[in-house]
Every structure is written in structure tokens, then in C-alpha cells.
Amino acid sequence: MRGYGLFRRCRFLLGGLATGMFAAAPGAAHASEDALLARGAYLARAADCVACHTRPGGPVFGGGYGIQSPMGVIYSSNITPSIRYGIGRWSEAGFARAVREGLSSDGRHLYPAMPYDSYSGLTDRDIHALYIYMRQGVAAVEQPVGAETRLRFPYNFRGLMGVWNWLFLDRTRFAPRPAETERAARGRYLVETIAHCGTCHTPRNFMMAAKRGKALSGARVGGWFAPDIAAGRNGPLASWRDEEIDAYLRNGHVRDRAVAAGPMGEAVEHSLRYLTDDDLAAITYYLRLIDRSGSGAIPVEPRRKTISGEREYGFSSAGSEAVLAMARRERAANPGPYADRRDYRSVAGGAALYRAACASCHQLDGSGTQDDYYPALRESTILRGGKPDNLVMTILAGVHRNGADGLAAMPAFRQDLSDAQIVAIVRFLSRTFGGREMAVDSAQVAALRRLDTADFAAQALPSGSRALNTRPERP
């Protein structure tokens, strides 16, 4: 489930402090120890340190989480106060160097799986809060990380990262710009630095550095595609209302818009749902400032009609009957596999597969449930972007997300559907509910399947498999 690619959502640190921390006067430096710890904890949430520095089922901040990268697997470190295994001996200056410059206290370079190129903007004040929290607010994990990072040549030379840093690392600390409103500055700090949205949403050059001038314009994250999130003119989110963007970040879903799955689901679960209303509003405000009017982007369609009012339970609607009839035609065209209760591999009809595997929740006509517990597919952006990647990944990996308004779970179908069946479903969905059929083929699904890195059950062996060292006898 985890490990989506090099820049997945490996965020090391930081976050802006609770309400209006940035606006706080210098006098706030006299805040009590508790307030400082609380602020550090909030920063650690906002920067989502836990996502990468905790392995599944492992102790919090104990490290050992493996991040798939084209260079090999990079394992995160223990960042608890353990003297032996963690950062117990680190000075604040050393800590700051690691977070903002990717330089470990022993002088070794960190790999940019750790998004220090985003964190480099962190203010000294926030670094201090974070340092205090990581030293005093976190339980020491007295155990080794386990796996060690061993990358392929030439990436195994950490010294190379010094060159990379010289080329690409921007050492400017965050500061409000003249004429920038307080909210815009806060939003910029959150988006660019603390919540490091660009780590996923900004495309990288061949050296894995963020492309200048392309900030937040969409990028690949393992098998997933982190879309352009500009909300200004002609931006993909231009038609979203402010409260919809806020709700998406907080809950991970917005009715008739989109749901967060994969890495974004994790970002919501571990980080964004903990942000204050003001911080979420600041993020939204900042995204509104990014416009695509000069980029040749296609102007965003006005808000489509909501289908909320049309969601009615029952299957006598024209939409439901059409899907049933489609499934019926698919069966009639090739009845064999459908009638055979054992044969699931040769079932190939997109509508029939949709009805069997998806419609119990999303409903036959793709309208979801009235309460939006199961989202409508008919209006979802996932069917409209042209790229099938996120749809395919969602079908493969399912959805597992804990947003502020509760858990969402869609089962993973990686084991239950073949590449060709997923193609059939994607085509059916995009054609029937998305307006236009997406171009997708089995090879594409197979490639994405390789990036779906969840631990995977072995297929049942055929009977008499030689792999077991079985010895056939004469009957």
C-alpha cells in the first residue's frame, strides 16, 4: 500500500503553527514550554513527518519506511530522541541543517526523498518549535531502523547530493513579501514549504529537481498522477467553491467533485485533516492566486449541474435500466463465462463487471448514495481528466482514508480483476458516466500494477505444481 515512488509524500517536517502563528508578534516567543511543544506538534502534523518516518505497524517516528525510487529503495530514519538510533545527540543547528539542507549531523547527505528542498523555506522560529517537539514531545524508539538504504551506482554516492543541492536547492527562508496579504503569505508558506504540496504536484526535471515555473502544475507520483491544483483563472479548481476546496483537504472528499485516494488520501489522513480552519482557508486562498490564463490551458468549464438532487435509491431510472441492458447484451454476446460459476477470468463485459464489482456501492447508474457515503461516479473528476491512471490505481489499490469526517474504505481489486477487466471497467465508466471514453490498454494497467506496491498475495498454485517439489505417483 505504501511507497508510491520517489517523491511520494515523503515529507519530513514542518508545519505552520496553529491559528495565526505567523501573524503572532515577536512577543509570542515568550510562550510557555507547553505552547511551544504544541506548536511543534502541529508543525510536525502539517509537515506530515509521521507518514514517512513510521513504517507500517512500527513505532511512531521509528523510521524504516521504504520509499520506492527509481534509484532503489530509500529507507527513512529514526527521528526520535534515542541517543543510539535516533537524533538524540543532534543540536538544533544540526537538526536545522538536516531539515532544510538535507545534511545529516554526521555530515552525510540525505536523499531528496526527504523533501528538504521544500522545507528549506522554514523559518528559524518554526525550526526551533519543531526541534523542541521532536526532542521533548516524542517517545524515544530504542531500536534500529532495520533495513539500510542501498542505492544503485552512481546514486549510492551521497556526495552527489552536494552537487544537486548546489544546483537546485533554494536556501531562501520564508518571509512575507511586500504587498502580500497576511493570508496569502500564510498560504504560500503552507503550500510551498510546510505542507510541501509541490513535492507531489510540481513536475521534476531529469535530475529530480522541481521544474521552475511549473509549480503545482501536476506530476506523476508512482502510479498516481498528482494533478494541477491551480484554483485561479483557467485552473482546474477554478470552478470549485472555496468551501469545497477546504472540505476536500479536511475530509478527503467533496460531493460530486472528487475523492482523495492513494498518496493524497494519506496526506489528508496524516496531515491535512489536522490543520486549522484558518490554515485551510489560507491554502485555498493561495491556490486561488495561481492562474493558468497565460499558460494556454483550456478554460475551465463552469460548474456542472449537481446531481445531488437526483440521487434516488432504486433501479427503475433510465440510467439504471440502460446499464442493466448493456450488461444483458454483454452476457448475450458471450454467455459461457457468465454462466460458468467458476470462470471469472474470461468475463469481459465492462457493464457486467461494473454491475458485479462496483454497483453494490456506487449504484447501477453511477450516482452513488443519497448521503454521499458512496460517491457518485457520474460527476467525478477521476473520469474526466483524460488520464486513466488515478482511476486504474484506485481500482487496484482501493481507498483507505481517514478524513476529518470519518473513514472511507473501498476494497482493493488488485487480486480480483485482471488487467483486461480493469480496462473494460475504465472504458465503461468513462464512456457511460464521464462523457468520453478514456484511452487505456492492458499494458498500461500492467505497468501501473507494478507501481501498486502493496504486499501481494501469491496466486493459488495450480494443482500438482512442481514448485512444491511434489512427487506425482502412478494412480
Place this chain on the structure above:
Amino acid sequence: MGLGIYQMKRLTRRTVLACGVACLPAMALFRASHGSGRAQSVHHAALPPDFLALSQLLTGHDDLDTSIALRVWEALLGKDPEFSGRYERLARAVVARRLRDHAAYRASDLPRDALLHGTAVAIVGAWYLGRVGPMKPRSETDTPAFITYEGALMWRPTIDATVIPTYARGGPGFWAEPPATLQTD
């Protein structure tokens, strides 16, 4: 031949309704005049052109799914090779009495005619249960002739209150409260 299923399919729901019950006598007569006493195998059983209209009259539902009418007919025939004749007798009786809707059927003498009403119930049952023939709790042989699951009319009277089993109506726990209609149920 009257309207075959392929022509039938192209009818929109509206045209079926417009013609529907109102056209029933004419259509039925048309069919009767072409006396179809011929033996028909299940797979080649032509759908009587008035079947949908008569189904609407008997069920009282004017929005039957036209796309499954042939399946209903085939299922009825599949379980009773004599059904064609039974159907014809009922259709003739309905035409003779100029019954144009369900209320007229009820008010007529037909519900008291065990044989003819039995045929009517068989047709209604197929549309309501989505199958013909009883379920076999401990057997896989001689099982019902299957027509439709979601399209079975038996779900409709409670569609606002319960579920068509296997299909979700919302998130967990809605069931803690009674349906909104409880006071008038």
C-alpha cells in the same frame, strides 16, 4: 407477423405508453386473427405484440422495462409449454370485455375465473418475482426460469424504506431510525 421484439425494442417508453393499453384490443385481435396455434420452442417464441400492454394492464404498472419483456415471456413459456395457449385465452377474454386498465380488469368477471386469473397471476408473478417457478432450497435441478433481479417489481413498493438486497442505500447505521413514513405505514 405483428410487431417483433426487434421492432418492439425501438419503441420508446413513451410510444409504448401512448399505444399501450389503449391499443390493446386492436393488437390482440391482430394477433388472434393470425392464429398462432403453432408450436414454439422457447428460444424462438415470438413475443406476442400485445404482451407488454397486457402486462401493464394486469400489473397496473405503466412503466414496465420494455427491454425485459421478451425474457418474461420466454421464462413463462420455458416453465409451461402450454402457456402460449393460456395466454391467448386470457388476451381474448380481455379484448372481448374491452378492458382497458387494471381497474376494469378487477371489476370484470375475470378475477373469479380460476383458469384465466391463474394465467394473469402467472404473468404478474413473473414481473414481480423476476423469475418463473419456485426456488429449490436444496437443489440445483429444475430451478426457476430467471428473468431479472433488480428489475423485479416486488422491490418497488418498499424502495424508499428497505433495500434491494446487495445494493447499498447509504452509509452505516441509517437503520437505527425508522423510515420517514413510519407514521403512515
Place this chain on the structure above:
Amino acid sequence: MTSTQYDADVIVVGSGVIGSLAATHLARNGKSVIMIEAGTRVPRWKIVDSFRECGNVSTDAGNRNQPYPNEPWAPSSFVPGYITNSGPIEYVPGMLRMVGGTTWHWGGACWRLLPNDFRLRSLYGVGRDWPLSYDDLEPFYHQAEREMGVSGDDSADYSGHGGAPFPPRQAPFPVRPQAFSYFNKRLREILAEGGYPYTYQPNGRATDPYDERPACVGNNNCSPICPIGAQYSGDRHATRAERAGARLITDATVYRLEKTPDGRKIAAVHYFTPERTSVRLTARYVLVAAHALETPRLLLLSDVANASGMVGRNLMDHNAFSLMMITDEPMWSGRGPVQQGDILKWRDGAFRREHGAIRHEVGNFVGNVQITERLLSQGLIGPALDEAIRHMAARWLFMGSNVEMLPEPTNRMTLSRVNRDFYGLPLMNIHYDVNDYARATRAVIRNDYADFLRLMKGEVFEQNLSVWENRDHPMGTVIMGSDPRDSVVNHEGRTHDHDNLFLATTGVMPAASVVNPTLTGCALSLRSASIILREV
């Protein structure tokens, strides 16, 4: 530890919940495990599709095996000739042979037995005592509940006396209870007026997402197939065992356990493939978890573990009567999962000297299928039919009354002298009768039904107080005991006759109690696995 002279440390025969839990536990602890499954594997969506397209089963009626694979070499139990009956009571339980086993179509009930259920003979002078106590099994109940994600009411007295929480448990249920439906809440209120406590049924449905299962949203089709996998089924642990390194061989019918020359151990396991090729596999230990009927069949076919002559005997079920009524007030059965509560008034007490325990289990089904059939049979059509369906569906109440049986050696499964399977091996004959101890519950149930009808101001829709139904809960067929002369396995689940052969099935249970036996079978299996783990 693993030696190359064996194919595996442990071979598990059967990939249902009971075998898969043990296989998972052993594999996770580093043992090499091979699971052998007679049937095949299909994904959930395929079963959902077959369900919606077959017409021979609904959530509350019909043939629950119907949507599942049914191969000539792994027939489901309702294939003619698979089981013949020679006794006064027909006994052919619903049963599946495929990866995951019969919990694909269960109702999800996950009961612990009561401490007293283990001591029937000592306490009430009937039946048998178990060779282990509730306390011995408790840690494994706990483990099974965590693995399966069991939801239950921590405040409930499951002995049915309306007292303090019981039986004792080392930790709360791993999953909080689902909301009682309005139907069940009203029922609880009305029953309370008559002195009948009504408790939340412990079950394997995910109240909140659990492991890889989404939350239950009340699709009301727990059996024959939960369409979304919110309800636990054995395929979960078959898959988990594989992830932990176990090898699963499907379409492989184990037909013989081969003894060592001295007869004290099992040397090898033989299975057929559908091509009728025979394969021999060896292991240090063998755990047969092949259902309460197929397990003794395999032992009889192999002439194994039967020095006592008890293999196949002592068959028990929770034979049952049932009542369907139309209540006075609309309560709307059918919102939420298909069963949520039980009346446990007769679960335990001094009455067990005289008659079996009784558990009235209340269904929460969408009743439209049976209601519509009934109304059609009365000739109702048209708008009046719609009105009547709605009226009755709002007031429909369906309950089954499960009864405790005692082990009787005469109730037995034997190899058929007539019918043979795909490989030419004898199938099964069952001779079954309900004994007087169980029959004595009839008067009590009749009284209760009269009470329930009075309390609900109900009209009988259908009442069965004459034909013993079975609940597909076979037990006792490879009975557990401390005396090798009258039992097949000891308290560990180890056969008395063969040191390295363990049986994990509800067939080992020497007392039926009155609750669904799956969780007890799972706990016993995990206990056996922990013992094997120490030795292998």
C-alpha cells in the same frame, strides 16, 4: 528447523476459516505450510454476479450454494447423491468446497460458548464434559475474535439472564457493536415486557473498516453473499496465510492419509487433481480442517484415527423450528444486516437436565420475496398487491429457534455403499434423528411462540413446530474427549491414534450448546496451531 526431507512442516487440509486461521498462524511464525483445497478460488464479484443471475436464491430463501462453483471433483452439498439419508430426519447441510469454505455464505454469528457448556455431564447429568475448560480456550477465542474482527456488546450477559457481562473475556470485543435497527430496538422493548432479554448478536461484520474490509452498510444479503466483503469470510485468512508464505494448492482433493509402518504417525497426504493424477506430499504434522463431514469421511477412507470407532458418530446440529409473523405495528425488518439479535432466555440453566437449550434468533430480512409469493398465491395482483407488499413488509418478523442436541453415537455419517465421487471414492450416508432431550424443547418453543404472538399482537404468517429444520451446524463427528476408547481427538485436537495428526473442525466439539459453532471451531484450531508450533 525445516528439513528438506519433508515437503512442509505442516500440511493443512482445507482452506476454510478454521484451516486458514491455523495456516496463517503457523506461517507467520516461520513454519512452512501447504494448504490443500478441494475446490477453486473465485473473487467476490463473481459470486455476486452469479447470485443476481440465478433466480434460485434470495437473502432469506432458496439454495444458498447456488451462486458458488460446483465442480464435479468438488461438489457443493446439495448435489444429488453427495449425501444420502437413511434415518428419520433428513440431514444435508449447506456447504461449499472452495477457497474460503462455507463462511462465504454464513450469517456471520461469532459466539463463544459458556463455561457451563463445557461441563454438561457434571452439571446437568447429560451429554459429555469437554476435556478442556472455558478458561483453557479463552485466549484463543480472543485471538480468533481479533483475527476475524468480531463485533459484540461488552455489556451483554450472553448467558441470557439479563445480568452482568458474561462470559468473562480478557479484553473487550475488538469491534464495537453496530447500531441496532429500529426493528430490533422495538423488538427489544416489546420482548422486555414479556420478560425476554434480547441481546446483540456477536458477529463478524465490520462496524467500521477493519483490516481490509469496508464497513457494513446494511445491504441485507449477508448470506448467500456479502456483496462488499464487510462480513468476514474464510478467504480472508486463506489469502493472509499465502501472504505469510503458505502455499495454497487448489482443485486438489485429499483422499488418503498414509500411515507410517507402525501406524503411529501420518507419513503422507495424497491428493487427486481433476486430471486424476495422484500427488503425495509429506509433512511433520498434518492438520485436517475439512469440515465436520468431509473430515471424518477422509479418516474413514484412510482407515485412520478410528480405534474408538467414533469417527463419523455423534453428529449434532442445532435443529430448529421457526415462526414468521405479521406484527401489529410497522417495524420494518430489512434495514441493516440480516440478523442482529437473539432471545437467550433458555441458553443455560437447571432446565438443561430436562431439555436442550433454545436460542430464538431473529432475522432482519427484507421480506419481499416470501411476502410476494404468498400474496400471489392468494391471487392478488395490481395496485392492491403493491399495497399489501408494503403493508406486510413493514410488519414482517422471522425467527428461528435453534435447539441443543446431545451426542448420540447412532447419529452417524458412514461411507455410502452406493454413491461414489468423481474419483470413484465412496460418498456419504447420514443416519440422523433428533433425540428426546432436544425434542422436549418443542413444548417450550410452542409456549414462547404463543407469547411472542401475544406481545407483538401478531398474526402467524407461517409457523413450523413439526418438521425439524437443520441449521448447517454439524458437530461431534470426530468427537473430542480424554478417553481414547470413546473419542477421536484429545483436548489438543490431536488424534488419540496418531501423534502428528490434528483435526480442526466443529466436528471435534463434544457439546453443541445452542450457538453457531464457527468461532469455537476457530478457537480450537488456533489452540491446536499453538501446540503444533511448539512441537514442529
